[in-house]
Amino acid sequence: MHLNFRRAFNRAGGAAVGASVLAMALVQDGGAQDGALVHHIVIESFAFSPASVTVKVGDKIEWVNNDVVPHTATAMDKSWDTGQISNGESRVVVATAAGAIEYFCVFHPHMKGEIVSVAAPGHADAPGR
Numbered sequence: 001m002h003l004n005f006r007r008a009f010n011r012a013g014g015a016a017v018g019a020s021v022l023a024m025a026l027v028q029d030g031g032a033q034d035g036a037l038v039h040h041i042v043i044e045s046f047a048f049s050p051a052s053v054t055v056k057v058g059d060k061i062e063w064v065n066n067d068v069v070p071h072t073a074t075a076m077d078k079s080w081d082t083g084q085i086s087n088g089e090s091r092v093v094v095a096t097a098a099g100a101i102e103y104f105c106v107f108h109p110h111m112k113g114e115i116v117s118v119a120a121p122g123h124a125d126a127p128g129r
């Protein structure tokens with residue numbers, strides 16, 4: 001199984017809200033889909049919550065870091081990487097293919113999460129939601 005993510009995060013290091021603006025551009029670039037959702041993952045107390053999320057192709061996954069220390073969300077196979085997410089910042093990636101992948105924090109490798117991306121033949125009315 002292989003899951004492709006295209007990252008979309010704010011390299012400017014400015015306001016965290018910039019990430020969502022870039023994510024919108026990214027979705028447009030990758031083919032916007034009706035019914036695409038944003039799945040929020042909170043990083044808190046050195047853990048991803050929820051640790052496992054199921055999304056549809058075209059959906060976005062946003063990590064928000066509530067910890068004081070920086071974290072990352074990095075694919076185990078390094079196929080995508082949010083880069084450092086500092087306190088109060090967020091990063092967004094878009095699921096561009098079906099599959100499942102585990103990810104971790106490069107600073108704290110015991111922090112692990114999983115994303116399962118399923119094909120979305122329709123959109124909001126597709127089965128499996």
Ligand SMILES: [Cu+2]
Nearest residue numbers: 071105107108
């Ligand atoms: Cu970390």
